[in-house]
Amino acid sequence: MTDKLKLFSIGFITGIVNGLLGTGGGTLIVPALVFLLGIEDHKAHATAISIILPITLVSSLVYLQNKIIDIPLTINIAIGSTIGGIIGAYFLNKLSIPLLRKIFGIIMLIASVRMWIS
Amino acid sequence: MKLFLIGLFSGIVGGMGIGGGTILIPALTIFIGTEQHIAQSVNLFSFIPTAIIALIYHFKSKNIKYKIILLIIIGGMIGSFVGAIIAAITKAFILKKIFAVFLFCMGIYEFFSKPRK
Numbered sequence: 307m308t309d310k311l312k313l314f315s316i317g318f319i320t321g322i323v324n325g326l327l328g329t330g331g332g333t334l335i336v337p338a339l340v341f342l343l344g345i346e347d348h349k350a351h352a353t354a355i356s357i358i359l360p361i362t363l364v365s366s367l368v369y370l371q372n373k374i375i376d377i378p379l380t381i382n383i384a385i386g387s388t389i390g391g392i393i394g395a396y397f398l399n400k401l402s403i404p405l406l407r408k409i410f411g412i413i414m415l416i417a418s419v420r421m422w423i424s
Numbered sequence: 425m426k427l428f429l430i431g432l433f434s435g436i437v438g439g440m441g442i443g444g445g446t447i448l449i450p451a452l453t454i455f456i457g458t459e460q461h462i463a464q465s466v467n468l469f470s471f472i473p474t475a476i477i478a479l480i481y482h483f484k485s486k487n488i489k490y491k492i493i494l495l496i497i498i499g500g501m502i503g504s505f506v507g508a509i510i511a512a513i514t515k516a517f518i519l520k521k522i523f524a525v526f527l528f529c530m531g532i533y534e535f536f537s538k539p540r541k
Contacts, residue, residue: 389431389432
């Protein structure tokens, strides 16, 4: 695959997941940048946000156009998650991330089963 | 209060780079009973202010690789347009099942992922 097609495809797949499931941009694009394109980990996180923001804006506009929006709920969550984001970024280099990944992996597996059967 | 705590927790997880949306969306549907489409919409919209703040910070730290991002963004914008339209026309219980499969795969990935240098 040519480099240009590779870059386009990475974006396209990330975009499909972002639009279809409303998430997963970062969890897909960071490994893609690191393993497929060989970008350093700390630069991959910054680069990922600059890619995911415009993609998320497109998804959001399509959701908005289809009236899939709850403004009060979004504001309540956004306040919490913005504060949480600052706290999380602060702890980024102070906690054992590999252990946290294992814990969250288990939480995700339990949640996925709950969502499937409900 | 419950909403604030869910937001706070997913924000902390997201800030550590583990992926806040994969926590926020199931938390909303399981604990609040939010409809799947709305839960996804909340995650998309609430990401925007945080991302703008983070991006301003990263602009200053010069960590962004500009040369490679343009084609990824073009592909991504086309993909997200298509993906969001498919989401809009998909029934909530089907969308929830697709999300559950995705979440299961991400859970496996997070559990077995090796620390990167």
